[in-house]
Amino acid sequence: MSKQVIGAGIRGANVVVDRVEGKINAAIEKYGKDQAVALPNTAYYLPVIYGITGEKVETLGDMLPIMEKCRQLLADVPVDNCWTPYLGPGLDSGMAALFAFDMEEALKYLGDDCPYLASKEDPEETDADIWLGAADDIILRKRGVEFVDGSAPGFAVIVGAASNPEAAAKIAKELQEKSIYVFMASNNEKGTSFAKQLVEAGVQIGWNTRLVPFGFDHPSAIHGVGFAVRAALTFGGKTPGDHVGVLKYIKDRIFAFIIALGPVCDEQYAAACGAINFGVPTIADTDFPQVLPTGVCTYEHVVTNIPESEIVTKAIEVRGLKITISKIDIPMPYGPAFEGERIKKDAMHVELGGPKSFGFEFAYSKPLDQVEDGKFTVIGPNIKDVEEGGLLPIGIWIELAGRKFQEDFEPILERQCHHLLNGAEGILHIGQRDIVWMRISKKAVAAGFTFEHFGTILHAKMHNEFGAIVDKVQVTIITDADEVNKRMEICRKTWTERDNRLSDMNDETTETFYSCSLCQSFAPTHVCVVTPERPGLCGAYNWLDCRASYEINEHGPNQPIAKGDVMDERLGKWKGVDEFVIPASGNAFESFAAYSILVDPMTSCGCFEAIAACLFAANGIMVVDRDYSGETPCGMGFSTLAGSVGGGLQTPGFVGISKFYIGSKKFISAEGGIKRLCWLPKALKEASKDMIDARGAEVGIPNLYDMIATEENGTDEETIMAFLTEAGHPCLEMEQLMEMM
Amino acid sequence: MAFSAQTEKYSGKMGTLTLGSGDQAITVGGQAAMPFAAFDGELPNKPIVAMEVYDVVSPDWPAAVVEPFKDVINDPIAWAKKNVEEYGAKAICLQLISTDPNGDDKDAAYAADLVAKMLDAISVPLVVWGSGNVEKDAEVLAKICEVNEGKNLLVGPAVEENYKKIAAAALGYGHAVVSQSPIDVNMAKQMNILISNLGLPMDKIIMEPSTAALGYGVEYSYSVMERISLAALAQNDEKMQCPMINDIGKECWKAREVMLTDKEEPGFGPDQEKRGILWEAITAMDMAIAGSNLLIMRNPKAVKLVEECIDELMA
Numbered sequence A: 001m002s003k004q005v006i007g008a009g010i011r012g013a014n015v016v017v018d019r020v021e022g023k024i025n026a027a028i029e030k031y032g033k034d035q036a037v038a039l040p041n042t043a044y045y046l047p048v049i050y051g052i053t054g055e056k057v058e059t060l061g062d063m064l065p066i067m068e069k070c071r072q073l074l075a076d077v078p079v080d081n082c083w084t085p086y087l088g089p090g091l092d093s094g095m096a097a098l099f100a101f102d103m104e105e106a107l108k109y110l111g112d113d114c115p116y117l118a119s120k121e122d123p124e125e126t127d128a129d130i131w132l133g134a135a136d137d138i139i140l141r142k143r144g145v146e147f148v149d150g151s152a153p154g155f156a157v158i159v160g161a162a163s164n165p166e167a168a169a170k171i172a173k174e175l176q177e178k179s180i181y182v183f184m185a186s187n188n189e190k191g192t193s194f195a196k197q198l199v200e201a202g203v204q205i206g207w208n209t210r211l212v213p214f215g216f217d218h219p220s221a222i223h224g225v226g227f228a229v230r231a232a233l234t235f236g237g238k239t240p241g242d243h244v245g246v247l248k249y250i251k252d253r254i255f256a257f258i259i260a261l262g263p264v265c266d267e268q269y270a271a272a273c274g275a276i277n278f279g280v281p282t283i284a285d286t287d288f289p290q291v292l293p294t295g296v297c298t299y300e301h302v303v304t305n306i307p308e309s310e311i312v313t314k315a316i317e318v319r320g321l322k323i324t325i326s327k328i329d330i331p332m333p334y335g336p337a338f339e340g341e342r343i344k345k346d347a348m349h350v351e352l353g354g355p356k357s358f359g360f361e362f363a364y365s366k367p368l369d370q371v372e373d374g375k376f377t378v379i380g381p382n383i384k385d386v387e388e389g390g391l392l393p394i395g396i397w398i399e400l401a402g403r404k405f406q407e408d409f410e411p412i413l414e415r416q417c418h419h420l421l422n423g424a425e426g427i428l429h430i431g432q433r434d435i436v437w438m439r440i441s442k443k444a445v446a447a448g449f450t451f452e453h454f455g456t457i458l459h460a461k462m463h464n465e466f467g468a469i470v471d472k473v474q475v476t477i478i479t480d481a482d483e484v485n486k487r488m489e490i491c492r493k494t495w496t497e498r499d500n501r502l503s504d505m506n507d508e509t510t511e512t513f514y515s516c517s518l519c520q521s522f523a524p525t526h527v528c529v530v531t532p533e534r535p536g537l538c539g540a541y542n543w544l545d546c547r548a549s550y551e552i553n554e555h556g557p558n559q560p561i562a563k564g565d566v567m568d569e570r571l572g573k574w575k576g577v578d579e580f581v582i583p584a585s586g587n588a589f590e591s592f593a594a595y596s597i598l599v600d601p602m603t604s605c606g607c608f609e610a611i612a613a614c615l616f617a618a619n620g621i622m623v624v625d626r627d628y629s630g631e632t633p634c635g636m637g638f639s640t641l642a643g644s645v646g647g648g649l650q651t652p653g654f655v656g657i658s659k660f661y662i663g664s665k666k667f668i669s670a671e672g673g674i675k676r677l678c679w680l681p682k683a684l685k686e687a688s689k690d691m692i693d694a695r696g697a698e699v700g701i702p703n704l705y706d707m708i709a710t711e712e713n714g715t716d717e718e719t720i721m722a723f724l725t726e727a728g729h730p731c732l733e734m735e736q737l738m739e740m741m
Numbered sequence B: 001m002a003f004s005a006q007t008e009k010y011s012g013k014m015g016t017l018t019l020g021s022g023d024q025a026i027t028v029g030g031q032a033a034m035p036f037a038a039f040d041g042e043l044p045n046k047p048i049v050a051m052e053v054y055d056v057v058s059p060d061w062p063a064a065v066v067e068p069f070k071d072v073i074n075d076p077i078a079w080a081k082k083n084v085e086e087y088g089a090k091a092i093c094l095q096l097i098s099t100d101p102n103g104d105d106k107d108a109a110y111a112a113d114l115v116a117k118m119l120d121a122i123s124v125p126l127v128v129w130g131s132g133n134v135e136k137d138a139e140v141l142a143k144i145c146e147v148n149e150g151k152n153l154l155v156g157p158a159v160e161e162n163y164k165k166i167a168a169a170a171l172g173y174g175h176a177v178v179s180q181s182p183i184d185v186n187m188a189k190q191m192n193i194l195i196s197n198l199g200l201p202m203d204k205i206i207m208e209p210s211t212a213a214l215g216y217g218v219e220y221s222y223s224v225m226e227r228i229s230l231a232a233l234a235q236n237d238e239k240m241q242c243p244m245i246n247d248i249g250k251e252c253w254k255a256r257e258v259m260l261t262d263k264e265e266p267g268f269g270p271d272q273e274k275r276g277i278l279w280e281a282i283t284a285m286d287m288a289i290a291g292s293n294l295l296i297m298r299n300p301k302a303v304k305l306v307e308e309c310i311d312e313l314m315a
């Protein structure tokens, strides 16, 4: 597989080290061992050597021990018929080649015929040549800051040359558009270089356009590595010689990759092997064996045979580079201020979907190579084809791909459409799934809005807000009625599958629960422990949401909890949960029972959708929700109850819950679950009918729904007792709640 | 049996932050006990007041506010010098107002130059506070960092939307950053994590958990700061162990009770200056008692009052 590449690398490294040794000896002969050598204006000596080994090369004499080191690192060229492990020796030999290059470049600054324009940001027309050589520390600091703050997402080292100047210009532009720095070095077998091709195509080069011509020959590519190493020392605070730290910083933070255009020679293979040490992969347009197994680099190491036109996209994918889009390119303003905007009938140009038509929005994921990032297509009439006041069906079909994307994130991103599209002035968005309803204002249309802009917005915002999980976003907008109908079927089928997915999960077979501490801002000791069968009590966060939120932001309010050993199955107590809850509640609580209202119930913050409370006389449980303002059988209305239960307290006998939890198998299951439910506000009861019927049937009481009292049957325990007795409610026969405390 | 006072032992300790460089440097933070509770643990550095200087002053400032600086009000450099030389300021906070794009919209180069000149003119550490416009502050503060490399300024506020640019520049050019969060313990912690993840060490970060003036929600600031202190000390939460700073002058001197004359609101009494001084001093003391390490204040008399009070409590 990749033996050929590594073999060539080792061969190349041997050639490089031999050559540089010769050059060092010649220089020593000419200038003496004490002759100072340095790259211009830097405190980092020969940066690659200094960063990795901690050795300061200040004179020609200092190069000799480094040469020794190179010799130690160099492996023998593998023989064809001998199968020894090769990746390790390949990487070591590559590193030797990089050290040698570092010294070879420094030698160029000796004497009068230095090929580089010293300490310049951009070559000018009056200059003899275009090559800039090593960046000095001033440039390093100024540009390096951009790598830290993310305005430069990474850099590409381009070696060789494109097939022609126009192709080179196109590649450069594509990288520039993504704010990626392009470091150019070396030339191809015809003596053509990428940098010269750009000049020929009339492209402005230099640090200021982020197209940096380092040098004409292969060794000059080392300045890219030197830049990265110095960034690790300057911004990463790494100590010179801490090679693990330096390598890791570059791998995790600098996001560099090599694009090799045209045939690759042994010396370049050697450099590629060296680069792998830094997590820097090589992507080539020629065909040679790949080095795919991941391990050192984030993903693949060497990927080959990628057509010139696709090489940038592929390189970004292989390096795992995250792109952010600073400006959403639409003709109207965008921001949270427009989210609440209403568009009245007379201000509206066109209405999409909604009650008078139909439509959907749908997001799903595909393999990386099947999604074209930033491609927006419209099927059916576009905005110019509709009269003012028109009506169209709408389908928003979003295809997503990402290295870290999981199917479970699909609904979460789909739900974002509402919030993301509403942010644009002139777009009103209501609903989700197959009840979407949108209006586009006349003003937006006058400004130049077209349906493709839905894609522009979704693409930009999904990259920016969900970059951790999304790498590619492609959007198709459908206004053709037949096509909308056709795809609607696929959507509906998928939605049903999705709905079943969470309901198929259970707490027993799930090892990781999630915490939510969002509400600690006002209830400092409150923590929600969210399990597949017990959503957060606000109803806004189920287990999948928490997991996705953690994947997107690992420092956010949702943290994974390894549930650990079961301590009490009935109550829902796990070792890992308790261990988590103690520090997370600021030592306020020692134990949480997920399924109990009486023993260590979970804390209630303030944003519970409903409150469950014990009715001891009835031996049952009532639930009252936020929308009900009347009295309840426990003697308190919702707001009084909320006042005494909330604030991050554990209050045995009361617990804040989400409405959805009523339908869970784990609904207060420690005390008997749904069979205890004896009173609900009428509106909540009606809204929960399906859940109650389903659960009632499961526990063998199919007519449970009819046995549950509402305010119409009474708002004090005595009155409802009469009702429950007459209805034959099961709670009356159950174990006394009082005795379960 | 002899009386022995109950003491509280904490497992954690606040980090420190050093402002300025050379022999004018000041270190704040490092406390191993709740504010002024020296009987519980070591309090190595007392809270410091940084006196405000504005690059431009709004014409609405009442005479009583302008009075102590009336000869220098249009010259921030002279104002800074006066604060140091005449009012004994231990540190200066330059409040940039004119860079706000909704106001004079002065550019980053102007601000960077002003900071350089101020550094030349004064011998105490300098804090530079942006106009509050998220995008512009990022640009302006980053430029200030670049131009004034190695001076160990404290720049801010860095908020969730602009911290990357500001913190990266501070890291690259050797400065410290104010990490501001909207009265929320978790957000304060998250900001510290985000900033330190960029590579800026924790001893280059100071938190501003949002300051509210007396009568305008000071109790919220107080309780958030107290909880931050407890998380840092009692729970030894490393990501909460940054010292704290409060932007007080600006909040206090816009309070209705300070701005209105007794003609407009007779119940407030004639001595507008005294009202303002007390308003600012009481707010500042509240913040100090809540755990603040660096207080940004305006009026010299209020500063004096607060410094005396702090000295007494630390004695």
Ligand code: SF4
Pocket (backbone or CB within 6 Å): A516, A517, A518, A519, A520, A527, A528, A535, A536, A537, A538, A539, A540, A541, A605, A607, A608
């Ligand atoms: S109530 Fe909702 S938002 Fe609050 S902590 Fe629980 S899950 Fe999070």
